[in-house]
Amino acid sequence: MDAGELDDVIARAKAQRIPKGTAVFRQGEPTKSFFVLLHGRLKVVKVTPSGQQVLIRFVNPGDIYGIAKALSREDYPATATAVIDSVTLVWPSDIWDEFMTSHPSMSLNVMRMMGDRLQEAHTRVKELSTEEVERRVAHTLLRLIAQSGRSTEEGVMIDFPITQQDLAQASGTTFHSVSRILSGWESEGLVTIGRRKVVVSDVEGLSHLAEQAPSGKE
Amino acid sequence: MDAGELDDVIARAKAQRIPKGTAVFRQGEPTKSFFVLLHGRLKVVKVTPSGQQVLIRFVNPGDIYGIAKALSREDYPATATAVIDSVTLVWPSDIWDEFMTSHPSMSLNVMRMMGDRLQEAHTRVKELSTEEVERRVAHTLLRLIAQSGRSTEEGVMIDFPITQQDLAQASGTTFHSVSRILSGWESEGLVTIGRRKVVVSDVEGLSHLAEQAPSGKE
Numbered sequence: 001m002d003a004g005e006l007d008d009v010i011a012r013a014k015a016q017r018i019p020k021g022t023a024v025f026r027q028g029e030p031t032k033s034f035f036v037l038l039h040g041r042l043k044v045v046k047v048t049p050s051g052q053q054v055l056i057r058f059v060n061p062g063d064i065y066g067i068a069k070a071l072s073r074e075d076y077p078a079t080a081t082a083v084i085d086s087v088t089l090v091w092p093s094d095i096w097d098e099f100m101t102s103h104p105s106m107s108l109n110v111m112r113m114m115g116d117r118l119q120e121a122h123t124r125v126k127e128l129s130t131e132e133v134e135r136r137v138a139h140t141l142l143r144l145i146a147q148s149g150r151s152t153e154e155g156v157m158i159d160f161p162i163t164q165q166d167l168a169q170a171s172g173t174t175f176h177s178v179s180r181i182l183s184g185w186e187s188e189g190l191v192t193i194g195r196r197k198v199v200v201s202d203v204e205g206l207s208h209l210a211e212q213a214p215s216g217k218e
Numbered sequence: 219m220d221a222g223e224l225d226d227v228i229a230r231a232k233a234q235r236i237p238k239g240t241a242v243f244r245q246g247e248p249t250k251s252f253f254v255l256l257h258g259r260l261k262v263v264k265v266t267p268s269g270q271q272v273l274i275r276f277v278n279p280g281d282i283y284g285i286a287k288a289l290s291r292e293d294y295p296a297t298a299t300a301v302i303d304s305v306t307l308v309w310p311s312d313i314w315d316e317f318m319t320s321h322p323s324m325s326l327n328v329m330r331m332m333g334d335r336l337q338e339a340h341t342r343v344k345e346l347s348t349e350e351v352e353r354r355v356a357h358t359l360l361r362l363i364a365q366s367g368r369s370t371e372e373g374v375m376i377d378f379p380i381t382q383q384d385l386a387q388a389s390g391t392t393f394h395s396v397s398r399i400l401s402g403w404e405s406e407g408l409v410t411i412g413r414r415k416v417v418v419s420d421v422e423g424l425s426h427l428a429e430q431a432p433s434g435k436e
Contacts, residue, residue, distance in 0.1 A: 052347075054348060068333075071334070072330055100325065101326065104318065104322060107318065107322070107326075108315055108319065111289065111318070114289075115285070115288070116289070117336055118289075118336050118339060119291075121342075121343060122264065122274055122296075122339055125272060125346065126264055128390055129270075129346060129391075130266050172346055173347075211267070
């Protein structure tokens with residue numbers, strides 16, 4: 001986008017602070033707005049009718065999100081909650097079509113971003129369909145450090161507070177299993193675990209484990 | 219799109235016949251083209267390094283597909299094979315950006331379609347993460363009859379040849395499990411199974427089974 005286009009887009013946004021722990025929108029609410037995250041981190045979680053939670057993704061600064069209405073849905077399919085204090089830009093949903101048709105380069109970018117998410121979702125479908133739990137957790141961690149890793153003396157740290165429950169909900173397994181797996185990896189020197197903190201000390205070792213031959217899975 | 223735009227788009231396409239069993243493109247091949255299916259049915263399958271297959275989706279007439287290059291990928295992430303004799307339109311990948319920027323209403327439609335696929339992929343992630351095998355197979359069948367069902371005297375039939383192996387690869391399970399589950403359902407009068415043919419005789423019963431309380435899953 002050129003500077004003039006960008007000015008027009010920004011001029012029509014409102015900025016909004018989202019304190020840690022609060023929701024930007026909730027699953028089932030009518031889709032009134034779409035968003036770009038300026039600062040901070042969100043997690044997007046879908047709840048099943050029986051109350052089980054599935055972590056759909058983390059939203060990083062620069063990401064567009066909450067575009068359900070733009071895609072002809074009347075309600076948000078999941079809940080987006082701030083993991084740390086965050087700041088977002090907000091636009092009313094009903095300007096989506098006009099925005100995209102009058103800013104074609106923006107719409108190409110949105111398509112690329114949707115393509116990336118679609119590929120990530122298909123990768124998760126593949127992992128959930130063919131890999132046992134330990135490899136899935138390894139792939140989840142490797143994806144997180146690729147998207148939000150920061151090098152430290154201990155290794156590559158996930159750049160925001162993350163719990164073992166988050167990892168379970170992102171890997172299609174239970175808190176109990178994740179906890180058991182991380183303890184094993186910690187004693188093998190692959191990871192270091194703290195309170196809401198995960199550091200991968202041996203990225204190569206974890207990658208090797210993630211790619212090992214399948215042990216078979218129903 | 220108005221008629222003039224549509225003429226321009228169609229004028230730049232080539233038509234291509236895809237005999238049953240042949241691939242339009244294969245996983246790993248360079249992305250030279252994107253496509254719209256005119257007639258027939260394709261299945262899109264991703265193979266893991268160890269040779270396990272995951273069915274990503276069926277392509278129906280009117281669907282756009284093979285848009286990997288458009289989304290800045292250099293190779294196709296999966297293989298698309300004709301399930302029945304099919305006919306497709308083909309465009310060179312390098313005209314994608316020009317196409318989308320000069321036909322904004324087309325790009326809005328593509329975004330909506332990608333949004334639908336993203337929601338379907340997230341639904342599968344949710345099912346694979348939280349449901350045991352029988353409910354997943356039920357959801358797969360219900361999705362298939364919603365997308366490609368045809369009413370017959372016996373019930374709602376999936377409108378193209380489909381195998382129990384396909385259902386296994388679309389539900390993240392084994393041929394053996396699908397076979398066992400379908401036999402059970404057949405004796406309960408929920409489905410009728412033939413060679414490459416699945417008919418849902420009791421849609422309400424199958425929906426009820428798909429929504430039953432979870433029995434817990436690692």
